[in-house]
Amino acid sequence: MKFEGTSSYIATEDLKVAVNASVTLERPLLVKGEPGTGKTELALQVAQSLGARMIEWNIKSTTKAQQGLYEYDAVSRLRDSQLGEERVHDVKNYIKQGKLWEAFEADEKVVLLIDEIDKADIEFPNDLLQELDKMEFHVYETGETIKAKHRPIIIITSNNEKELPDAFLRRCFFHYIRFPDAETMREIIKVHHPDIKDILLTEALTQFYEIRDTQGLKKKPSTSEVIDWLKLLLAEDLSPEDLKRDGVNALPKLHGALLKNEQDVHLFERLAFMARAGR
Incomplete structure (x- = not known):
């Protein structure tokens, strides 16, 4: 799998090198640059170029790392138990899969975009270190471990609104998209x-x-x-x-x-x- 750009996206030589190095090393590609320089579009074009499906996780200031794994709806389960609902006996009915879970369980290699990671709390990147490293996570409510069937191509964008932790940076291949001449x-x-x-x-x-x-x-x-x-x-x-x-x-x-x-x-x-x- 090699990214060469597409007919609708002009990729500079150093950007192509960065994408392909990230794929080869199986490390997330951290892309920084001015807003509007095509960081988000890059993930879409990489997916198109490689014939892969793209999964997009848009980060907001309120986003927690756990949401990328899964969310457990304890309130709904409590309500259903009070109403005597039959579905209450299976905890899986109250677990909502996150974007990382979706990427890990895909039957083919996908492109996972974690967009604007710097919008989240400073602990957000640290909270994803183990999952991005080991490509697995534990679901405490069911006792199961979710492992990636195929390691996804991960592209992470940042607008440099805040510094990212060193431990997180060490696990990424970094590229800064310079403003085009x-x-x-x-x-x-x-x-x-x-x-x-x-x-x-x-x-x-x-x-x-x-x-x-x-x-x-x-x-x-x-x-x-x-x-x-x-x-x-x-x-x-x-x-x-x-x-x-x-x-x-x-x-x-x-x-x-x-x-x-x-x-x-x-x-x-x-x-x-x-x-x-x-x-």
């Missing part, structure tokens, strides 16, 4: 907008990277945002001339697709005011 970005956009004219794309990308390089910007626009922006430009049938900024109007056309908070909009409005004052 202009040439790679051009290839990515061509996948999504194959009919875009080069002259419009060149002007749009020039503006996009100028915006990203603006000092004082609170949130830099991402890959997904420039793709959305170009979709709007094409829908409005704007020409390269329509996009040109003269300093007096520093905000780019349809800037709501690129600038996502009022501080950054005000920054460009101040730049425009300074440009007018300097005339």
Whole structure:
């Protein structure tokens, strides 16, 4: 099994190496990078490329590691016992399988995405160490041990919101997705907008990277945002001339697709005011 990218996902050479190294070592691939650089999409594309099913576990601030294994609904069992329900005699009726259990019990090798692990409590990664290492866990309510039939390909994403424990990092193969340079970005956009004219794309990308390089910007626009922006430009049938900024109007056309908070909009409005004052 070797990942070579797909027709709908431009994977750099170092990213392909990282994915394949993770598969070979049978270690989770920990992927970091700016939001919107395709970390989550990577798992989907790896699954597609390898012909594997993908299981997605989206992590929230309230997610506990135990939920990835299973959850025992003691409240429902107590209620059913009070009502004299027959199903109460089998504890398995009250156990809900988690995403790790689903991946472990799959009859084929699957891709398991643990998305945005840094959103959870700091103990979350530590609580998964043994399960990810041994590929098994114990169900205390039934006394059974769930072992992986096939070791899943595990891809873990992080937006770097908090540091991950060293013990967890040691068990992963790490890759940081750098923000694409202009040439790679051009290839990515061509996948999504194959009919875009080069002259419009060149002007749009020039503006996009100028915006990203603006000092004082609170949130830099991402890959997904420039793709959305170009979709709007094409829908409005704007020409390269329509996009040109003269300093007096520093905000780019349809800037709501690129600038996502009022501080950054005000920054460009101040730049425009300074440009007018300097005339």
